[in-house]
Amino acid sequence: MVPSATLHSSTSCARLPALRFITCGSVDDGKSTLIGRLLYDAKCIFDDQMQALAKDSTEYGTQGENLDFALMVDGLQAERAQGITIDVAYRFFQTDKRKFIVADTPGHEQYTRNMATGASTAELAVILVDARKGVLTQTQRHSRIVAMMGIRHIVLAINKMDLVDFDETVFQSIEAAYREFAAGLNFASLQAIPLSAIGGDNVFTASLQTPWYCGPAMADYLNAVDPSGTTLHGNPPTAMRMPVQCILRPHQNFRGVAGRIACGELMAGDSVRILPGNRSATVKEIYIGERHAAIARAGDSIALTLNDDVDVSRGDVIAAPTNMPEVADQFAARLIWMSDHPLMPGRPYLLKLHCKEVTATVTEIKYRIAIDTGAELAADTLAINEMAAVNLSLSQPVVFEPYAQNRILGGFILIDKLTFDTVGAGTIEFALRRSANIYWQELEINQSARALMKQQTARCIWFTGLSGAGKSTIANLLEKRLHAEGRHTYILDGDNVRHGLNRDLGFTEADRVENIRRIAEVAKLMADAGLIVIVSFISPYRAERRLARSLFAEGEFLEVFVDAPLAECERRDAKGLYAKARRGELKNFTGIDSDYEVPETPEIHLDTARMNAETCAALIAQNLG
Amino acid sequence: MPSADRQDELKTLEAESIEIFREAISSQRKPVLMYSIGKDSSVLLHLAKKAFFPATPPFPLLHIDTTWKFRDMYAHRARMADSSGMDLIVHTNHAGLQAGVNPFTHGSSYYTDVMKTVALTQALDAAGFEIVFGGARRDEEKSRAKERVFSFRAGGHRWEPKAQRPELWNLYNTHIRNGESIRVFPLSNWTELDIWQYIAQENIPIVPLYFAEMRPVVKRNGAWIMVDDDRMPLLTSEEPELRRVRFRTLGCYPLSGAIESSASTVEEIIAETIRTRTSERQGRMIDNDQPGSMEKKKREGYF
Ligand SMILES: Nc1nc2c(ncn2[C@@H]2O[C@H](COP(=O)(O)OP(=O)(O)O)[C@@H](O)[C@H]2O)c(=O)[nH]1
Numbered sequence: 029m030v031p032s033a034t035l036h037s038s039t040s041c042a043r044l045p046a047l048r049f050i051t052c053g054s055v056d057d058g059k060s061t062l063i064g065r066l067l068y069d070a071k072c073i074f075d076d077q078m079q080a081l082a083k084d085s086t087e088y089g090t091q092g093e094n095l096d097f098a099l100m101v102d103g104l105q106a107e108r109a110q111g112i113t114i115d116v117a118y119r120f121f122q123t124d125k126r127k128f129i130v131a132d133t134p135g136h137e138q139y140t141r142n143m144a145t146g147a148s149t150a151e152l153a154v155i156l157v158d159a160r161k162g163v164l165t166q167t168q169r170h171s172r173i174v175a176m177m178g179i180r181h182i183v184l185a186i187n188k189m190d191l192v193d194f195d196e197t198v199f200q201s202i203e204a205a206y207r208e209f210a211a212g213l214n215f216a217s218l219q220a221i222p223l224s225a226i227g228g229d230n231v232f233t234a235s236l237q238t239p240w241y242c243g244p245a246m247a248d249y250l251n252a253v254d255p256s257g258t259t260l261h262g263n264p265p266t267a268m269r270m271p272v273q274c275i276l277r278p279h280q281n282f283r284g285v286a287g288r289i290a291c292g293e294l295m296a297g298d299s300v301r302i303l304p305g306n307r308s309a310t311v312k313e314i315y316i317g318e319r320h321a322a323i324a325r326a327g328d329s330i331a332l333t334l335n336d337d338v339d340v341s342r343g344d345v346i347a348a349p350t351n352m353p354e355v356a357d358q359f360a361a362r363l364i365w366m367s368d369h370p371l372m373p374g375r376p377y378l379l380k381l382h383c384k385e386v387t388a389t390v391t392e393i394k395y396r397i398a399i400d401t402g403a404e405l406a407a408d409t410l411a412i413n414e415m416a417a418v419n420l421s422l423s424q425p426v427v428f429e430p431y432a433q434n435r436i437l438g439g440f441i442l443i444d445k446l447t448f449d450t451v452g453a454g455t456i457e458f459a460l461r462r463s464a465n466i467y468w469q470e471l472e473i474n475q476s477a478r479a480l481m482k483q484q485t486a487r488c489i490w491f492t493g494l495s496g497a498g499k500s501t502i503a504n505l506l507e508k509r510l511h512a513e514g515r516h517t518y519i520l521d522g523d524n525v526r527h528g529l530n531r532d533l534g535f536t537e538a539d540r541v542e543n544i545r546r547i548a549e550v551a552k553l554m555a556d557a558g559l560i561v562i563v564s565f566i567s568p569y570r571a572e573r574r575l576a577r578s579l580f581a582e583g584e585f586l587e588v589f590v591d592a593p594l595a596e597c598e599r600r601d602a603k604g605l606y607a608k609a610r611r612g613e614l615k616n617f618t619g620i621d622s623d624y625e626v627p628e629t630p631e632i633h634l635d636t637a638r639m640n641a642e643t644c645a646a647l648i649a650q651n652l653g
Numbered sequence: 654m655p656s657a658d659r660q661d662e663l664k665t666l667e668a669e670s671i672e673i674f675r676e677a678i679s680s681q682r683k684p685v686l687m688y689s690i691g692k693d694s695s696v697l698l699h700l701a702k703k704a705f706f707p708a709t710p711p712f713p714l715l716h717i718d719t720t721w722k723f724r725d726m727y728a729h730r731a732r733m734a735d736s737s738g739m740d741l742i743v744h745t746n747h748a749g750l751q752a753g754v755n756p757f758t759h760g761s762s763y764y765t766d767v768m769k770t771v772a773l774t775q776a777l778d779a780a781g782f783e784i785v786f787g788g789a790r791r792d793e794e795k796s797r798a799k800e801r802v803f804s805f806r807a808g809g810h811r812w813e814p815k816a817q818r819p820e821l822w823n824l825y826n827t828h829i830r831n832g833e834s835i836r837v838f839p840l841s842n843w844t845e846l847d848i849w850q851y852i853a854q855e856n857i858p859i860v861p862l863y864f865a866e867m868r869p870v871v872k873r874n875g876a877w878i879m880v881d882d883d884r885m886p887l888l889t890s891e892e893p894e895l896r897r898v899r900f901r902t903l904g905c906y907p908l909s910g911a912i913e914s915s916a917s918t919v920e921e922i923i924a925e926t927i928r929t930r931t932s933e934r935q936g937r938m939i940d941n942d943q944p945g946s947m948e949k950k951k952r953e954g955y956f
């Protein structure tokens with residue numbers, strides 16, 4: 029059973045803090061109409077806007093003679109033409125009690141991401157239900173998003189009561205059904221109100237049509253509700269945290285650390301820690317704008333200077349030295365997907381958490397959440413508007429707190445690396461393992477550490493085959509593919525290396541061996557740096573290839589035999605080399621007057637007579653895992 | 654001075670705007686502040702200074718000059734550019750000017766397109782500005798109420814209202830590809846009343862035209878238009894008369910309607926704003942041309 033909210037005492041005449049809320053629910057449940065009505069009754073519609081509304085109502089309205097309040101809010105042409113809400117609209121009104129910022133969110137499933145946008149900054153949600161239809165799937169979807177976004181105060185507005193003769197039993201059964209559905213959503217308060225948005229019943233004043241209802245009218249409720257505990261800033265109220273936005277350096281003698289305090293208080297002289305490095309410092313001065321401040325509070329944008337000369341940069345978090353936030357690079361999180369391109373586990377995305385951006389991959393979709401029942405369903409990918417519980421792995425440790433404790437330090441977005449679209453939004457639940465290198469203990473930097481930071485295993489992929497067999501083509505396709513997946517790669521091409529590093533070498537037996545040795549050594553250095561190195565080189569002799577292989581660890585070296593019949597290579601002869609060799613102008617040409625020793629046990633054998641270059645590249649990528 | 658509670662509300666708005674400025678700058682893209690000389694621009698500039706104090710804001714001011722602003726506005730612009738220590742770029746669409754485009758003969762819609770929208774895109778393209786701060790507020794107009802704080806613009810400055818990026822919490826996505834840009838609106842959540850109370854609280858200098866004074870005006874299309882210089886063609890029936898008027902918004906003088914008022918201090922303006930029954934944009938000629946006209950202009954790159 030969800031209790032009713034605590035209300036501010038109505039006898040106090042002080043103004044309350046502004047309230048940000050959303051209206052949501054299925055299409056046509058009356059969201060826009062309700063907001064229009066609230067604005068109208070709050071006398072926040074100006075005369076000229078009324079005139080425009082009257083004109084629009086005749087032209088586009090759905091209310092016959094009457095004003096169509098929805099047209100006040102549906103501001104885009106497409107919306108008015110189609111009679112639907114596409115994007116969230118922000119509206120402002122005030123009563124003598126407080127200022128309201130209301131986000132009217134779209135009801136269509138297609139525009140759920142815009143609904144989530146509105147919900148992310150709200151402290152309270154008005155969920156509308158059409159009295160004739162009751163709780164719909166979309167009501168449930170919105171309720172789940174509202175819950176995920178940490179909104180804990182709900183008004184269940186059972187609207188269009190005029191169409192069910194203000195029947196008490198209809199109201200009661202919808203309220204009961206909703207309460208049962210919402211039991212698992214962890215709401216702190218839930219107030220059901222019977223409404224007719226169009227007639228203004230129980231919007232600003234108690235309706236004579238609902239004598240059986242003793243609760244507050246919508247406006248009275250909104251005027252008095254106390255949403256504390258769900259505000260964006262100031263949660264939790266105790267220990268101080270401030271994500272660092274930027275460093276202000278007007279001149280050598282001033283270094284201001286700028287940011288907005290997420291929670292807690294800060295005073296000049298306080299000692300603080302700078303995370304994730306865990307360096308200590310004391311606060312020298314605090315500026316709010318151009319003014320000195322002795323104290324700064326949650327929600328303030330400040331710049332502070334430190335007594336100590338420590339390293340601070342964007343994405344760090346300044347925190348009170350006791351009760352510090354955690355640092356980790358692997359999380360369990362809730363995710364809502366917002367892109368037409370499905371979420372692919374393993375694909376790297378940019379993750380933005382407070383002021384920090386890192387690369388992140390979803391390592392596992394634990395389950396997808398059924399919108400209506402909340403059941404946990406198996407899923408390989410996530411489509412647009414789907415919600416899931418996932419595990420995430422980040423390219424470096426970040427400072428965070430679980431979203432339930434701190435919305436600022438626990439909410440993140442995912443951004444596509446190519447299009448830069450915002451493709452997902454998530455809330456951190458907990459760290460999967462504390463970062464081994466929390467607070468940066470001395471860490472041995474070796475090949476695996478370097479490769480780990482790139483989220484890959486270092487490799488040497490060694491292409492061997494006749495001139496013209498397709499080595500370079502396949503190598504290039506492979507690199508593009510790996511690059512798109514976010515891997516760090518490098519191609520060493522036989523011809524190119526001969527132009528630089530091996531410029532001094534010819535084609536004698538000794539020079540060929542030295543040529544190979546150098547390339548193998550360079551490949552080894554690059555693999556040691558954590559890269560996936562692709563070597564594309566005829567390398568006709570087994571001995572040379574064995575030499576190269578011997579430089580690498582077991583499993584690190586992949587020999588790829590690009591197999592094409594000599595006749596076919598000669599037919600292609602892209603560089604005209606075979607013709608030259610046949611004419612005797614090129615000596616020691618592999619396949620003509622120099623042997624090619626076919627690999628006996630290559631890791632991968634590509635039969636280019638049967639597979640095209642794309643398929644070959646895909647096959648190798650698969651083998652890399 | 655606003656009450657203590659109001660001061661808290663203003664403080665929250667101020668903090669949010671400062672956060673937005675700093676976040677935009679951290680994108681490392683080339684920024685500029687659209688400075689239109691009006692009250693919103695004045696507040697915007699004031700907040701920019703706060704966001705980077707004691708450093709000077711790391712971007713220039715850009716004024717799109719149609720050459721038809723009030724003389725008082727040009728004087729104010731010079732004072733503000735001087736005292737801010739920031740560079741001021743003034744851009745006029747000279748092709749439009751040479752073609753003689755003006756607000757009288759060409760109608761407000763075409764005039765606005767050529768001298769403002771086209772001029773703006775010219776200026777942005779010429780310098781390659783990618784982060785463009787503007788003083789628009791969501792309470793001004795219906796299509797603005799729908800706009801993100803970080804409003805993404807595709808190539809050619811196009812706004813796609815149906816495909817806006819989701820914008821969650823205070824996590825602004827500042828990534829763009831070459832040729833794309835972002836309009837940033839730090840005043841998104843401010844109302845007209847917030848602006849005035851903040852101007853009072855912070856003592857922000859504004860153009861004197863906001864204060865009531867006796868001014869020469871003629872009545873056109875139901876609005877009081879001030880005869881600011883002798884370029885204004887008068888009909889034979891029109892005889893400028895002196896009236897006590899002031900402006901709620903300022904733009905090109907032939908297109909800005911004055912209201913009759915005796916409010917000559919910020920406090921009196923606030924009292925009037927609380928009482929008023931008409932919206933701020935009522936005096937603006939461009940919004941009323943056709944339904945959705947603002948959205949249409951915005952799609953094409955207008956602010
Ligand atoms: N009879 C009746 N109709 C309503 C009521 N509230 C909204 N409507 C109508 O329901 C339709 C959808 O309303 P709208 O506000 O656009 O819904 P939205 O999609 O949730 O924003 C419109 O035709 C409204 O006039 C109500 O309380 N009673």
